[in-house]
Amino acid sequence: MHRFRIGVLTSGGDCPGLNAVIRATVCAAHNLGWEVLGFIDGYEGLLSPVNYKILTPENTVGITSVGGTIIGTTNKGRFVAKSGHGEKAVIPAAVIDEAKRTIADLGVRALVCIGGDGSLTTADQLFENGVPCVGVPKTIDNDISATAMTFGFDSAVQCVADALDRLHTTAASHKRVMVLEVMGRYAGWIALHGGLAGSADSILIPEIPFSYERLAGFVDRRMGGGADATLIVVAEGARAEGGEFETLHVDVKGEARLGGIGHRVADEIAKRTGRETRAMVLGHLQRGGAPTTLDRILGTRFGVGAVQLIQEGKFGHMVSYLNYHIGAVTIKEAVGQLKCVKPEGQMVETAKAMGISFGT
Numbered sequence: 274m275h276r277f278r279i280g281v282l283t284s285g286g287d288c289p290g291l292n293a294v295i296r297a298t299v300c301a302a303h304n305l306g307w308e309v310l311g312f313i314d315g316y317e318g319l320l321s322p323v324n325y326k327i328l329t330p331e332n333t334v335g336i337t338s339v340g341g342t343i344i345g346t347t348n349k350g351r352f353v354a355k356s357g358h359g360e361k362a363v364i365p366a367a368v369i370d371e372a373k374r375t376i377a378d379l380g381v382r383a384l385v386c387i388g389g390d391g392s393l394t395t396a397d398q399l400f401e402n403g404v405p406c407v408g409v410p411k412t413i414d415n416d417i418s419a420t421a422m423t424f425g426f427d428s429a430v431q432c433v434a435d436a437l438d439r440l441h442t443t444a445a446s447h448k449r450v451m452v453l454e455v456m457g458r459y460a461g462w463i464a465l466h467g468g469l470a471g472s473a474d475s476i477l478i479p480e481i482p483f484s485y486e487r488l489a490g491f492v493d494r495r496m497g498g499g500a501d502a503t504l505i506v507v508a509e510g511a512r513a514e515g516g517e518f519e520t521l522h523v524d525v526k527g528e529a530r531l532g533g534i535g536h537r538v539a540d541e542i543a544k545r546t547g548r549e550t551r552a553m554v555l556g557h558l559q560r561g562g563a564p565t566t567l568d569r570i571l572g573t574r575f576g577v578g579a580v581q582l583i584q585e586g587k588f589g590h591m592v593s594y595l596n597y598h599i600g601a602v603t604i605k606e607a608v609g610q611l612k613c614v615k616p617e618g619q620m621v622e623t624a625k626a627m628g629i630s631f632g633t
């Protein structure tokens with residue numbers, strides 16, 4: 274008879290801090306005498322050919338500081354429960370049944386599902402179908418409700434701030450306008466926090482539609498007033514008033530890959546102001562590399578918290594970070610709606626008080 278066994282998996286887009294959660298889950302579980310199976314490539318590892326590896330404190334040494342995930346992930350596959358903003362898809366019964374069989378055959382008593390909005394929606398559907406799941410909120414976008422922060426966000430913000438610091442010196446040398454496109458499909462947290470940390474002059478986010486005319490006016494006044502550079506951060510999901518998302522590509526299921534708004538903004542500014550303007554897309558650099566210390570600590574606390582949820586039998590719950598405290602909320606509460614920037618909130622107010630333009 275084997276020991277009390279739990280499974281852990283990482284699902285959806287990767288982000289810095291996943292390995293910290295894995296390491297903490299393994300160590301906390303081992304302290305209780307439990308065994309941990311790491312399912313490979315997210316929920317897909319639960320389906321034939323079943324794919325997992327036994328994780329131990331020994332074979333996870335040193336991973337807390339490493340980006341990515343040692344057990345792989347996917348944002349495709351047979352378990353996708355959300356195809357777009359708020360659109361819930363039902364996972365086929367045959368897929369759920371197969372996953373349940375795997376869990377029963379392996380004697381797995383609980384599953385730690387580390388994922389964003391879509392992957393946690395999958396966890397909740399599994400839970401509703403009798404799989405004892407607990408969730409850990411992950412995403413660089415920081416757009417999951419019922420938690421003040423997700424791990425990965427701080428690392429992405431650090432990446433944006435570093436990029437802006439670099440762009441500033443080159444922009445100032447040439448008296449240029451620089452536009453930096455960052456991730457954030459529906460929520461502008463990365464742009465807002467990264468922009469503040471990196472001293473951007475303008476921040477454009479999905480929650481606050483902007484006007485090219487007013488943005489160009491702002492740039493012209495700044496540069497005309499003697500500013501040596503203007504730095505604009507734009508979230509990939511930002512839109513002009515009445516405008517559409519800029520998309521790179523729409524897949525067969527109708528889900529769009531966003532991108533292009535940075536170059537569009539740069540073109541419009543150059544056209545309207547006649548000033549030299551350059552654009553760059555930060556892209557997946559924001560998801561790669563080592564997690565910041567904050568994300569390592571948050572990830573570690575989440576991993577330990579997830580094991581505690583299992584101990585307490587709180588299935589269908591997710592660890593959350595509120596008021597510096599790790600607590601629990603139902604997964605349903607967290608995935609019901611995305612946590613977006615409040616246009617009237619304190620962060621936007623702070624940015625405005627600094628003279629930062631939202632293009633309005």
Ligand code: F6P
Pocket residue numbers: 286348389412413414456457458509531560
């Ligand atoms: O949800 C995280 C995220 O990084 C988004 O900000 C971005 O739009 C998306 O993932 C990119 O996904 P992919 O890795 O499939 O290009």
